[in-house]
Amino acid sequence: MNIKELIARNLQNKGIKYFTRPSFYFLLKILTAFWRPQKGRWPQKISLSFYLDLLHRAYRKKQPVVWTNVYTPPELIWALGGIPFMPEIFAAVAASLGLAPFFLKKAGEAWYSTDLCSFHRGALGMMHSRLVPPPDLVLATSQLCDGAVKFLEAASAFYQCPFYLLHIPYPVTSPAKAQTWLAEELTALARDLKPLLLVMPQTINKVANHSNQAREHLLAVNQLRQQIPSPYRGSEALSDVTMHLLALGTTYGTAFYRHLEDNLSERVKNKRPVLPQQKYRLLWLHFRPYYPNFLFDFLEKHHGAAVAFEEVNAVTWEKLSVDDFWFSLAAKILANPLWGPAERRVVQAVSLARLYQVHGVIHFAQGGCRQSNGSVFLLRETLRRHKIPFLNLEGDCIDERNFMAGQTMTRLESFLELLEG
Amino acid sequence: MEKWEKRPWIDVTCSYIPVEIIHAAGFTPRRVVFPVEVKNKAFSPASLPVNFCSYVKACLHPNDAAGIVFTTCCDSMRRGYDLITTCKKPAFLLDLPRSLTSRTTDYYQEQLLHLANWLVEIGGKPVTRESLANSMTLYNNLKYQLNNHLQESNNIWEFVLEKQKLIQAFLTTSPEEVLKQLKVNFWAAGLKEKGASSLKKIPILLSGTTLPEVSILTNLMESNFNLVALDFCGEARFTPLADNFSFSANFFELLKDLTLTYLNKPPCPRMVFQERRAAYLANLLLSSKAKGVIYYSLKFCDHGLYEVPLWRRICQQQKTAFLHLETEYQSSISGQLGTRLQAFKEAIQGRFLT
Numbered sequence: 060m061n062i063k064e065l066i067a068r069n070l071q072n073k074g075i076k077y078f079t080r081p082s083f084y085f086l087l088k089i090l091t092a093f094w095r096p097q098k099g100r101w102p103q104k105i106s107l108s109f110y111l112d113l114l115h116r117a118y119r120k121k122q123p124v125v126w127t128n129v130y131t132p133p134e135l136i137w138a139l140g141g142i143p144f145m146p147e148i149f150a151a152v153a154a155s156l157g158l159a160p161f162f163l164k165k166a167g168e169a170w171y172s173t174d175l176c177s178f179h180r181g182a183l184g185m186m187h188s189r190l191v192p193p194p195d196l197v198l199a200t201s202q203l204c205d206g207a208v209k210f211l212e213a214a215s216a217f218y219q220c221p222f223y224l225l226h227i228p229y230p231v232t233s234p235a236k237a238q239t240w241l242a243e244e245l246t247a248l249a250r251d252l253k254p255l256l257l258v259m260p261q262t263i264n265k266v267a268n269h270s271n272q273a274r275e276h277l278l279a280v281n282q283l284r285q286q287i288p289s290p291y292r293g294s295e296a297l298s299d300v301t302m303h304l305l306a307l308g309t310t311y312g313t314a315f316y317r318h319l320e321d322n323l324s325e326r327v328k329n330k331r332p333v334l335p336q337q338k339y340r341l342l343w344l345h346f347r348p349y350y351p352n353f354l355f356d357f358l359e360k361h362h363g364a365a366v367a368f369e370e371v372n373a374v375t376w377e378k379l380s381v382d383d384f385w386f387s388l389a390a391k392i393l394a395n396p397l398w399g400p401a402e403r404r405v406v407q408a409v410s411l412a413r414l415y416q417v418h419g420v421i422h423f424a425q426g427g428c429r430q431s432n433g434s435v436f437l438l439r440e441t442l443r444r445h446k447i448p449f450l451n452l453e454g455d456c457i458d459e460r461n462f463m464a465g466q467t468m469t470r471l472e473s474f475l476e477l478l479e480g
Numbered sequence: 481m482e483k484w485e486k487r488p489w490i491d492v493t494c495s496y497i498p499v500e501i502i503h504a505a506g507f508t509p510r511r512v513v514f515p516v517e518v519k520n521k522a523f524s525p526a527s528l529p530v531n532f533c534s535y536v537k538a539c540l541h542p543n544d545a546a547g548i549v550f551t552t553c554c555d556s557m558r559r560g561y562d563l564i565t566t567c568k569k570p571a572f573l574l575d576l577p578r579s580l581t582s583r584t585t586d587y588y589q590e591q592l593l594h595l596a597n598w599l600v601e602i603g604g605k606p607v608t609r610e611s612l613a614n615s616m617t618l619y620n621n622l623k624y625q626l627n628n629h630l631q632e633s634n635n636i637w638e639f640v641l642e643k644q645k646l647i648q649a650f651l652t653t654s655p656e657e658v659l660k661q662l663k664v665n666f667w668a669a670g671l672k673e674k675g676a677s678s679l680k681k682i683p684i685l686l687s688g689t690t691l692p693e694v695s696i697l698t699n700l701m702e703s704n705f706n707l708v709a710l711d712f713c714g715e716a717r718f719t720p721l722a723d724n725f726s727f728s729a730n731f732f733e734l735l736k737d738l739t740l741t742y743l744n745k746p747p748c749p750r751m752v753f754q755e756r757r758a759a760y761l762a763n764l765l766l767s768s769k770a771k772g773v774i775y776y777s778l779k780f781c782d783h784g785l786y787e788v789p790l791w792r793r794i795c796q797q798q799k800t801a802f803l804h805l806e807t808e809y810q811s812s813i814s815g816q817l818g819t820r821l822q823a824f825k826e827a828i829q830g831r832f833l834t
């Protein structure tokens with residue numbers, strides 16, 4: 060019996076309680092500390108330690124657990140003294156372990172439609188299975204999608220805990236005013252949460268400094284990725300994005316990106332690309348399928364197509380200010396090109412395509428993601444005007460039942476033939 | 481031709497858009513209730529994903545309006561706005577907060593000021609305290625009369641289609657025209673049909689995201705259901721101003737009152753917090769004495785889909801049968817849905833609660 064089968068079998072019975080004990084994660088954390096990875100695998104060790112530490116602390120309940128949605132800056136919750144927990148990320152982790160079908164079924168049993176985003180359905184299934192650390196409060200931000208707010212609202216009702224919604228101004232009219240308004244909103248939120256969380260200026264300083272250091276390393280990593288051939292595997296980068304979504308503001312985040320920078324520098328210096336034969340360079344839009352599948356092997360190994368960069372790894376924000384933390388955090392939130400008119404995303408895609416000298420762009424169309432899929436028309440038209448080949452690849456990041464292997468392969472092959480021509 | 485008939489149209493896509501401001505700027509606001517066929521070449525069906533809200537697709541339908549106002553009510557609407565701006569049609573996106581606090585009220589009020597300015601940019605009149613007060617009075621009068629009609633016609637099934645027509649007229653015609661119609665046609669029809677009996681029919685509550693279509697109403701009628709309460713976007717969720725409402729002498733205060741009126745109306749599935757919505761639905765169901773709830777949502781509407789577990793919970797608590805129907809906007813009801821309605825009726829009659 061392999062580990063996946065063991066976990067899946069335990070999910071069905073009383074064995075589930077082991078996964079919700081802090082000691083379980085503490086033990087794994089200790090074991091991880093003894094792991095001496097090969098050169099170049101240190102970021103993976105840091106990432107694993109971070110998640111085990113996060114789960115250990117979340118189950119230990121010494122600090123309040125704050126559920127929030129992806130793209131809420133984690134620095135916000137670290138600075139408030141809470142432990143940020145993004146259930147969508149853990150839905151992806153469950154998918155990578157092959158456990159998503161179990162949780163998706165659970166969500167279906169609770170009457171959540173299969174037309175909803177599978178990131179949220181997976182998270183809802185985990186919630187109904189009680190296999191995630193229960194929140195002390197839920198903090199939703201109205202970016203990027205509706206599903207996140209509704210899902211978190213349902214979570215707050217399920218756990219009977221306070222729910223806070225941070226309205227993120229839609230950056231259409233007067234962006235400067237939007238930033239001031241949001242900064243005031245963040246300040247008010249920090250004040251409101253004071254009785255629940257610990258807001259201490261020294262925490263803010265620490266968080267801002269860690270975040271800024273990690274940002275510098277991430278910028279360096281992104282610059283190294285401009286090298287041809289590519290020094291970093293796109294599939295790994297799309298998994299490691301969770302560190303930038305959740306670990307910024309912590310020592311783990313800084314260490315992870317420092318090691319990654321060292322690793323890529325060494326690869327570039329010694330001319331050791333991740334793929335020996337790199338025929339094409341691609342830009343990837345949106346996330347990837349997280350369940351085990353052939354997609355990246357097919358692209359990288361069979362066709363020598365390297366994903367040179369991903370829009371979700373772009374650094375779009377400025378440094379956080381220690382003196383005016385909330386104002387700079389508001390700027391970071393509003394600088395996200397995935398929030399606001401689709402034109403912002405399109406402009407970024409074109410500029411990344413130029414910067415990373417890609418041969419084509421692939422948009423992975425997550426089944427239930429209206430906000431991303433709705434901008435495909437504009438992406439396609441604009442990229443066509445710039446003579447950049449574009450492929451909209453339909454699939455699902457979490458629900459493998461919506462991944463059509465044969466169809467995907469045919470479409471990818473046609474696209475790569477087009478690049479050849 | 482009456483004066484109001486020369487006013488250009490402005491399309492609105494959400495019931496949280498204060499139509500009074502548009503009217504005060506010299507336009508006639510009109511809710512989008514068009515057929516789904518999108519003939520605009522810029523937006524062939526291939527332009528939008530298959531799994532995309534059909535109501536948004538309908539909002540992109542080309543027409544004679546001088547402009548269109550969207551809200552940030554959902555992801556699909558935001559993308560609809562993105563698409564329509566590419567074909568140079570005047571469009572405005574109103575950033576609608578989801579919650580009701582003093583800060584979000586101020587924020588929305590500022591957004592409404594941006595809307596008023598945009599209306600001037602596309603050829604409207606500047607909105608003043610007087611023009612806004614006049615429009616508010618006109619719409620309030622209309623809402624008040626309409627509410628009276630709807631309440632009087634309650635429990636009279638034959639009235640449902642008439643009610644629907646009236647609500648559609650309220651949403652898509654100039655307020656002056658609807659007031660005229662109310663005085664002439666509707667009262668006459670009402671008096672004539674008031675004697676119709678609704679006995680032996682199964683009382684149900686119909687809820688959903690956009691207006692119910694005539695086909696579903698006809699089908700319900702044929703299945704022997706009696707519609708005792710409605711909960712739809714733009715319908716039954718509007719309330720006239722309070723009796724003691726006083727029109728402030730200051731433009732900004734008046735605008736604030738209007739903002740509060742809209743944000744305080746019975747919440748739609750998109751708004752938080754869920755308790756407020758849950759309490760509203762539970763009261764509506766309790767007061768209607770319905771034996772069943774039919775929840776009618778559009779395909780790929782996330783807000784609508786997240787409402788299903790909530791409705792199920794309420795129906796379970798009140799021991800009421802529940803049916804969820806999902807269709808495309810303005811598509812006629814299929815035989816399959818007809819069969820489901822029939823099965824639902826039998827379940828209620830047989831006291832098998834879902």
